[in-house]
Amino acid sequence: MKPLDPIKKRRVTLKLVADRAGVHASTASRALNPVTRSMVLPSVAQKVLDAAQELGYHPDPVAASLRTGRSKLAAILVPDISNSVFAPILSGASERLATEGYTVIVADVGSDKDKQLNIASGLMARRVDGFILATVSKDDPLVAFCLEQNIPAVLVNRAEAQSRLSSVVSDDELGMQMAVDHLVSLTHKIIGHIAGPAQHSTGYLRRRGFGRAMARHGLTENSPCQIAKSYSRHEGAHAARRLLDSHPQVTAIVAANDLLALGVYDVFRERGINCPAEISVVGHNDMQLVDMIEPPLTTIRIDHHEMGRQAAELLRQVIENPDKAKHNVTLQPILIVRSSTAAPRKPKPQTRSER
Amino acid sequence: MKPLDPIKKRRVTLKLVADRAGVHASTASRALNPVTRSMVLPSVAQKVLDAAQELGYHPDPVAASLRTGRSKLAAILVPDISNSVFAPILSGASERLATEGYTVIVADVGSDKDKQLNIASGLMARRVDGFILATVSKDDPLVAFCLEQNIPAVLVNRAEAQSRLSSVVSDDELGMQMAVDHLVSLTHKIIGHIAGPAQHSTGYLRRRGFGRAMARHGLTENSPCQIAKSYSRHEGAHAARRLLDSHPQVTAIVAANDLLALGVYDVFRERGINCPAEISVVGHNDMQLVDMIEPPLTTIRIDHHEMGRQAAELLRQVIENPDKAKHNVTLQPILIVRSSTAAPRKPKPQTRSER
DNA sequence: ATGAAAGCGCTAACAA
DNA sequence: TTGTTAGCGCTTTCAT
Secondary structure (H helix, E strand, O other): OOOOOOOOOOOOOHHHHHHHHOOOHHHHHHHHOOOOHHHOOHHHHHHHHHHHHHHOOOOOHHHHHHHHOOOOEEEEEEOOOOOOOHHHHHHHHHHHHHHOOOEEEEEEOOOOHHHHHHHHHHHHHOOOOEEEEOOOOOOOHHHHHHHHHOOOEEEEOOOOOOOOOEEEEEOHHHHHHHHHHHHHHOOOOOEEEEEOOOOOHHHHHHHHHHHHHHHHOOOHHHOOEEEOOOOOHHHHHHHHHHHHHHOOOOOEEEEOOHHHHHHHHHHHHHHOOOOOOOOEEEOOEOOOOOOOEOOOOEEEEOOHHHHHHHHHHHHHHHHHOOOOOOOEEEEOOEEEOOOOOOOOOOOOOOHHHHO | OOOOOOOOOOOOOHHHHHHHHOOOHHHHHHHHOOOOHHHOOHHHHHHHHHHHHHHOOOOOHHHHHHHHOOOOEEEEEEOOOOOOOHHHHHHHHHHHHHHOOOEEEEEEOOOOHHHHHHHHHHHHHOOOOEEEEOOOOOOOHHHHHHHHHOOOEEEEOOOOOOOOOEEEEEOHHHHHHHHHHHHHHOOOOOEEEEEOOOOOHHHHHHHHHHHHHHHHOOOHHHOOEEEOOOOOHHHHHHHHHHHHHHOOOOOEEEEOOHHHHHHHHHHHHHHOOOOOOOOEEEOOEOOOOOOOEOOOOEEEEOOHHHHHHHHHHHHHHHHHOOOOOOOEEEEOOEEEOOOOOOOOOOOOOOHHHHO
16 A cells, blocks of 8 residues: 655656557657657647647656667856856857757866866766867867767867867957057057967967967067966966066067956056056957956957857757768957057157166 | 677666676666665675776666656756856856766756746756756746745745745845945945845845945935846946936945946946045945956955855755755855945035036 | 566657 | 557666
C-alpha cells in the first residue's frame, strides 16, 4: 500500500498524449515533431496535437537528449563575466540562440586553461550541441579540444591566427588605423601604444595595426610601445608609467582597450598630466560609461551585441551542418571622437630643458 | 554490414567499466557514487575506481538525470545581463555553485513576466534543480510559479515584501540612512530623492529609507521625491529634470542607484549645474567605473559578489533540504565618499531674486 | 555484498 | 501510414 502523493503531480508523458489521441507513442512522437509530421495523416496529427494541448504536454528534453545525443543546449565560455565587454556579446548571442530554441549555458571559466578544459568536458558530458568561445588565445587547447571531440564551436571577439574554427571578430587592425589616423589628423607625431597581451589576437593584431598605421604615416621611429600583462586598469597604469618614463615626449597614447586607457588616466592623475591638453588618449571597445568619465574617452566602438548575434548564427549553422566551410567574419568598428583627444600643445621653446 | 565509424569514438559507459572490473553495472554504480560506496566491499570499490580511471570514465549526467529526476543544473534568471550590477552577482553565484558540482545556466529573461514564465518552465523541463531569481518585483508570478511547482528557489538583490522564499539582499533602508546622514553631516537641509520603480523592493525600500532618514533629522518637509520609471540613465535624467523644476532649492540629491545618478549628472551638464559645488549627488551600488566619472560618485557600496555567493549557498541548502526554514539574509552596505558630495554653497543673500 | 531486472521518456530502425 | 521493439546510460528496488 503505497502512500499516494497528492502534491507532486505526474509529469505528462508522450504515452499519455498518445493514449488520449488513441495512437501509439511513436505516432504521437512523429506528429509532434514538425520534421516528421508529414509521416502521419494530417487528421491523426491534429488529434495528437489537440491531445497534447489539452494535457499541457511538454516534451522532456532530457529523455530526448539521452536518445538522440543532441540537447538543444549551447554553451558560451567567457574568461570573466564581470568584464563588461562580454555582457553585450552574451546578450546578443543568448537572444539569437533562444529564438532558435536553444537553452544557453554561460560558463565563467576564468583564464586557467586546465580549468577551462575541465569545464568544457563537463559540458560535453551534458551533450551540449556547441560552444561559443570568447576565451581563446594563441594555440588555444580549447580549440584543439573542440576539434578532437568534433564538437561544433565558433570563436568570438578573439580569434586564432590559423583559423581552425569559424569566428566573429572586430577588424582590430582597421580600428587601430582609425585611431592613429585620427591622432595624426590632429597633427600628433609621437604616439605611444599600450598593447594588450600578445597571446590574444586582439593584443597582437591591434599592436600590428598600430605599427602599420604609424608606418603608413612615416612615423615608425616615433611609435614606442609597452605591452600590458592583462587587459586591466591596473596593468594599463603599469604600462603607461613605463611608456611615459621611457618616452616623455609622446603627445598621444593609443591603448589596446578601454580598461587599459583607464589605467592611463590613473597615471595622468597621479602625475598631474592634463588630458587632452598635454597628452591625448584613445581607447578601444567603447565600453559602457566611458562617455561619462573625465575626459570622455575617444575610442573605437565595436558592436559587441551584433558580434554575439552573428556568432550564435554561425554556431547554429555549424551545428546543423558540421561540414560547413569555415567563415571568419570581421565586423567594422567605428571611431567615436570624444574629449580625450585634441591637437598637441605647441612645444614651448624651453620644453627640452624643462625636465 | 554496418559501416564502421573510425571517427566518433565510443562513449565510455558504466557497463564498460563494470565489465573491466569484473562486476555488474549496478555494483559499479554503487562503487562510483560516494554515497553508496559503503554498500560495496572496499576491495571491489577500488577495482571499479581503477577501471573507471583507466578507461577515462565520465558519468553521463543526462542519463542520470532521466533516472533520478535531478540534474545538478542550477539556473540564474536576470532581467538584463548587460546591466553591470548583475555581473558580480553572477560570478559570485557561479563560482559557489560550480564548487558544489552544479552547472549554471544563466538566462537573460528580460522584464516581460510571460516570457520569464515561459523560460522558467523550459528550464523546469530540463529538470534544473533550482532557481536563483534576480528579477522579482512585487507579487511576482515567478515566485508563485516556483512555489506551485515546488522547485527550490531563492531571491537575490530584490526581494518580496512577504517573504515566500529565502533571499539575499542589501539593507536598502540602511543604505539610504547612510546617504542621508552623510549629506546632513555636510549641513544639507533640502535633499531630493530620485526613486526607483516602486514594484521593485529596491525602489520601494530605498524610498522608505530615505523618507525615514529625513524624518529622523526633522527634514520631512524638505524631501521632494521623483520616481523613475526604470533603473536607467535616461529615466534618471527625466526624473532629475522634474525634481529640479519643481524644487530648484535642493542642494543635494540621493539617487536610488548609480545609473539614475548618472542621469542626474547628464541633467547637470545640460543645465550647467556644478556638482558638488551647487548640488551634491549620492548614488547606490558602487557600480564599476563610477569612481572614474567626473566628479567621482559618492555612493553606497553593496558587495554583490558576496550576495551571489550567499544566494548560491542558500539555494544549495534548499535543494538538499526543501523543508528548510526560510532565511532572509541582509547584507550591510557601506558608504563610499568620493567627490560628488560637499557642503552646500552658502546661500547668497540675493538667491531668492536670482531666479 | 552483489546481481538481476525494470524503467526514467523518448526516438528510430524495422516490420507490417 | 502506423505499430512494434529496442535501447540511449543510468539508478534503484528486489531478490539472492
